[in-house]
Amino acid sequence: MRRHVGTCSPIPFHDDQWLQTMAGLTDLTSLDLTHCTKVSEAGLQALAGLTALTSLDLGGCAKVSDDGILALASLTALTGLVLSCCEHVSGNGFRALASLTDLTSLRLGWCDKVSANGLHTLAILVALTSLDLSYYEHVSDDGLHALAGTRMSFDAGCRLLMLLHPF
Secondary structure, three states, X not given: OOOXXXXXXXXXXXXXXXXXXXXXXXXXXXXXXXXXXXOOHHHHHHHHHOOOOOEEEOOOOOOOEHHHHHHHHHOOOOXXXXXXXXXXXXXXXXXXXXXXXXXXXXXXXXXXXXXXXXXXXXXXXXXXXXXXXXXXXXXXXXHHHHHOOOOOOHHHHHHHHHHHOOO
């Protein structure tokens, strides 16, 4: 049975305490916390036991940072992770994602603080086939070169470049 909890957008009271009450939903496979601006590292730590999660959307969760990403390391069933608009994510926590061996899609659009070193770290995600870096202004040749050895298709890379530098 697929279990899904939807977006916070119309429900502004979703916060770390609310996420702690969800810790018992161990069969949950999809969690959409888009724009849950009160969710922080403490809330993400409460999710560590939700090991059946395959999809997690933290887009627009302004308090999520690299420390929060460390809390996601136990979610090894994740195939899709959205961190778009998480303005405190710099990439220093990406090493923790190495345990997410099934991760095929990662969205980092508008994450301005992700460093070139952070992009190098993403090369460890061997199953990754889709990477969204839209509106990320700091991609260098070196950063893209680090990703060249991954399973991402050439077409995906071209689309990525178009998103980075629309003409």
